[in-house]
Amino acid sequence: MSKQKWETRPLEVWNKAKEMRAKWQKSIDTASSERVLLAQGNCQWSIGFPALRVIEDNPVGAMMANKSDEFARVSRLAGEIIGWGREICGYQLNCWGAMYLGHQIDGSPFPLRDLVIPFSDPCDQHTKRGQAPMDYSPIPRFQENYPLYTGPQDPNRDKTMIEDKVYTTLYIIAEIERIFGQKFDDERFVASVKVSGGITPYAQEVSRFMQHIPSPLSQKDLYSFYTLGGLTKGDPGETVAIWKALRDEVEWRVQNNIAAVGNERFRWMEAHPPPWHFLKYYRYMEKYGAVCIGSQYSHMMAGPMELKKDGTWGPRFSGGGFGRTIDRPIKTREDAIRVMLGTEARGHRFKDDEVIRPWALDDFAKAYKADGAILPLWRCGVGCTVTRKEQGLRLSEMGVRVLHYEGSQPGDRTDLDENRLFDQLDVWMESQGLRKLED
Amino acid sequence: MERFHEILQNRHEYARAWKKKTGGKVIGYYEPYMPEEIVYAAGALPVRLLSQHEPDDTTDRQMYGNCACSRDILNQFIKGRYDYIDGLINAEGCQWMLNAFQTTLNNQPELFNHYIFVPDYVDGKTSKDVMRSELVVFKKAVENWMGKPINDSDLDRAIEVYNTNRRLMRQVYELRRADNPVVLGSEAMEMVLASQVMDKTEMNKILEDAIAKLANRKPRTDTGVRLMLVGSPTSDVALEELVESLGANVVIDEVCTGSCYFWNEVIPQTNRLMAISLRYLGRPHCALKDNNWRRRPAHIHQLYEDYQAQGVIIAKQIYCHPHGTDNPLIWKILRERNIPFHYFERDMTLPYEETRLRLEAFINMLKPMLVLK
Ligand code: SF4
């Protein structure tokens, strides 16, 4: 065992993040007993409805995979029986399979959804999300578009696409008021947009601090925070405060060379989610002094970043707020929605970011001085697999060593050969002249 | 009929010959939401990129997990089969096709290309404005590329040619409703597929001729069990032919490269681009876009009744997530209405023996219904 180069310490804000996630999970579990509405989907404006809680099937499915492989497997089978193919995203199969079974991991009743607000941005499987609970109950579903365009900036295209989203968002809010007899609290919504805008700059700074050698955090640390304020909803003030606390602590770690991996000598990156039931490989790589500096996915709260001409790593959209330009004071519901949506529709959609901006991953590798990249190939993934092979080729050409491994999907253990993955990691590291520092 | 078969089998040669004859440009497109009328009005030939049954020995380096349809289109590009294509358009459908579009462009960046955003929420109130705005930009892009404006009369002419084609295809499909049809499922599907790679003016002439000849054909009394085909897009008629060899006939389909391709017309209005937008948004929903107000189940059921089908074959491409996600509801509706169906997954090719065995069992199960007729 070699002498450790840098000091390591656990993150102090970690407990707070855990607490916030647990609180959010509890609020979902108790939604029906508290008689609040539970929506499948994701939307930033849900805070305007005090008695509405929103949850995506992604974190539910991921959590199921992480907590009980057995239950996740049974749930997926239930999904297959009603007609889904095995190539359907495991998050969806896990979550809605449990709905068909009627219970959760701990045997408690499955919290049925009251409405669906699908979040079609990330991938095609998201576009179709929420049809299972809609066909099951049936419950109302409110679809949106996630328009985007490629090529040069076009103000007319921006305008039409943004107007479509503004109109649809206003329409959905009005419909929820009408159908469920709930009043949308504009003041609360406006206040939350003003406050939540504060998350992005902190998240961007945290992202930038990860460029430091040694990296102050690793991918595992990021996973404790990356959904706070996004998929994991909470009090906006509390959420901004935790991001500020994280930023402060990470800044301090950078100033004092506190490392995520004490013997950092190899920096690797990822693309999209890991197998949630098998996070051991991060720790395993640390035996080689290899630190995972994250992925575009785990840095998502920072918004889209790019490598600037001067070599700095900065937000793709100017201005504060949600990483986009704020062009108005925020007074009304509509102002707040407009601020959330920004003013630009060009090339901005998570769904196709890697398809239409193929250089984005190259930039990420450069910005974080990545020596290697582990790019999973998910047989049942769409948004998380599209262009992965091409990206691997491009990174290899840049001199970044690439490892692909195959699996079903981050929430579906079926096809992942865990022992083989360890073997692959050994061979990959050894082929780069690196041996384990510890065992 | 033979002419359609010939053109479909030799579609690359057809397009090359068209180019040579007219000196025009050929535009390849991936998704059924591409407004062909605009391309045609500009004097170019829109050609739907269809997969082909050929070993895929090229795309592994660049693709993983894609459906065979999207992979094979890239495969054909890499092998030079599409060397006559001058431009590529993706009017957003599924992500695998968007991937095939972008990856092909990464290989051949010199091609003219354009991406059209097509709303996921096709029934949304403002979706038509988004679509129209996208068509304005697209029209301009095509004009710049072709070096000449597309005026209203060009658009009117193109709309008329396309609408005529749609009406003629509906006529062919109407003939399939008869108890003893004069046209087989494989023949009808071959016509629709051919129409997607042909110059529609020429197609219309051949089609009128073919319809006249069909009128003189003797109704067939030997077509057996009447089936409906539902599922992922197809690019050949192997499945229909297999069904026919087993004493059955596909009398109707709800497939994006089949009836959905021509089912509705452009309803003319002064704002031509709005008229075209409404036509494309209003076409029978593809599985991906049938996401809020579900129209597929009702449409499938109506076709089933209208064409007096006795069972449904659901053929899904492996890795086709739009259909894979839509299936549970389709199954549910069919079960609720006591409609027998057989579901299976197909890859690039149809595994012949396996499929034959399964279909034979399904058809045999339905044969008693012939007695009840
Ligand atoms: S990107 Fe992958 S993991 Fe995410 S929803 Fe799509 S298929 Fe599932």
Ligand code: SF4
């Ligand atoms: S077969 Fe399915 S997944 Fe493949 S291109 Fe067509 S719609 Fe997309």
